Amino acid sequence: MSALNPQRTVDELKELRALTADENGAQRVAWTPTWDKAREWMKSKVAGLPVEYERDQAGNVWVTLRGKDTSKELLMGGHIDSVPNGGWLDGCLNVMAGIEVLRRIAAEGTPPITIRVVDWADEEGARFGRSLVGSSAASGTMNPDEVKVLKDKDGITYAEAVAKYGLSVDTFLQAHDQIKNAKAYLELHIEQGPVLESLNLPLGVVLGTVGVERHGIRFNGQAAHSGSTPMNKRKDALAGVSKLHLEIREIANRHQGVCTVGKVTTLPGIVTSVVAQADMTLDQRHLDPHHLAAMYREAVEYSQKIAHEENITVEWTKLWDIHPIPFHPALIEMCDQAIMETAGVSHRLPSGPLHDAAEMGRIGIPTIMMFVQSLYGISHNKIEDTKEEHLLMCVSALDKLASKAIAWVAAQ
Numbered sequence: 001m002s003a004l005n006p007q008r009t010v011d012e013l014k015e016l017r018a019l020t021a022d023e024n025g026a027q028r029v030a031w032t033p034t035w036d037k038a039r040e041w042m043k044s045k046v047a048g049l050p051v052e053y054e055r056d057q058a059g060n061v062w063v064t065l066r067g068k069d070t071s072k073e074l075l076m077g078g079h080i081d082s083v084p085n086g087g088w089l090d091g092c093l094n095v096m097a098g099i100e101v102l103r104r105i106a107a108e109g110t111p112p113i114t115i116r117v118v119d120w121a122d123e124e125g126a127r128f129g130r131s132l133v134g135s136s137a138a139s140g141t142m143n144p145d146e147v148k149v150l151k152d153k154d155g156i157t158y159a160e161a162v163a164k165y166g167l168s169v170d171t172f173l174q175a176h177d178q179i180k181n182a183k184a185y186l187e188l189h190i191e192q193g194p195v196l197e198s199l200n201l202p203l204g205v206v207l208g209t210v211g212v213e214r215h216g217i218r219f220n221g222q223a224a225h226s227g228s229t230p231m232n233k234r235k236d237a238l239a240g241v242s243k244l245h246l247e248i249r250e251i252a253n254r255h256q257g258v259c260t261v262g263k264v265t266t267l268p269g270i271v272t273s274v275v276a277q278a279d280m281t282l283d284q285r286h287l288d289p290h291h292l293a294a295m296y297r298e299a300v301e302y303s304q305k306i307a308h309e310e311n312i313t314v315e316w317t318k319l320w321d322i323h324p325i326p327f328h329p330a331l332i333e334m335c336d337q338a339i340m341e342t343a344g345v346s347h348r349l350p351s352g353p354l355h356d357a358a359e360m361g362r363i364g365i366p367t368i369m370m371f372v373q374s375l376y377g378i379s380h381n382k383i384e385d386t387k388e389e390h391l392l393m394c395v396s397a398l399d400k401l402a403s404k405a406i407a408w409v410a411a412q
Helices: 006-020 033-045 092-107 133-139 158-163 169-179 237-255 289-310 329-343 356-361 388-410
Strands: 052-055 061-065 069-078 113-119 182-190 203-209 211-220 258-260 264-267 277-286 313-322 348-351 367-372
Touching: 006 033, 006 092, 006 388, 033 061, 033 092, 061 092, 069 092, 069 356, 069 388, 092 113, 092 182, 092 388, 113 388, 133 169, 133 356, 158 169, 182 356, 182 388, 203 329, 203 356, 203 388, 211 237, 211 289, 237 258, 237 264, 237 277, 237 289, 277 289, 289 313, 329 367, 329 388, 348 367, 356 367, 367 388
Parallel strands: 069 113, 069 182, 182 367, 203 348
Antiparallel strands: 052 061, 061 113, 203 367, 211 277, 211 313, 258 277, 264 277
């Protein structure tokens, strides 16, 4: 009889919710006492197992079950931290499901390779606005000089916050040593979106994390009196934003990507003046880099067409970007098989949000994610939820995936 007990994972998640949530939701913000309490609770859950427990230089926590071949490691990752007023599953499901799989493996004796569960530090970036801190430190893509000067709403710097936990941002990148033997990385996560629920499916295989481009767009026109300026004589900068906003939705649909205008500001911003300057932000996401580039190109071309029509000008500024990160083909197939064996049906989809898995995948560690359905497609909210039967299924499916991945890594 298998030692795997998915119900224990669900019960532990409810226990964690009772310990670290209030009436507004989860409060496990990184580098706070409640987050620290959650980690101590997690540590108690691995007591008695034949594992090593350690915290690295970036604050990531590692639970390690040594295998017969210690030069090969399978990693399962997640994050205990939450956003303020967050959900009860985001991040912590990954960790606790990984621990349950680790228990099953440990009960069967020494595994052929080393198995590790990692709780990445500050995945959410809720306090300082910088996400994926622990995993990007381990991957080596983080710039400590940029991170340590970040400030929270109270003016406390990142460097000051982590010093209270005996850490220094200057040595965060030493966490890279932890992944030198990593041969595969697995991450389970709630979908945080509506796709699986709309298809009435419990589980999905994640093909990769999408590429993201963020731009600032400024249309310049001319302020003029709203009463005395004829419509055909206006240079209305807001017309540029209005027309482009509608077009980027069409661009997204054409390419089966997503485009979002999240912020619009105008000057002079008064009721009696034609808008002289209108600024908008544009967030574009796609799993295929060619489609992502095409979405950007089409948006720029359309903005220039609008500017000509409205007798205004347009300027573009890149704010931030990250390339698409496809997951490993062999692990995609294994994940698909594990889901089919568990649920009898599977679905493949990209991840719109970024995850710690992206940091592992971007540096060449074979990586895969599995999604479990989110009710209402809602996350980062106290109403975040997943059917209990689906939670039980995802732990079982992760266990099957881990077994396949262990055999695959051991054979290399």
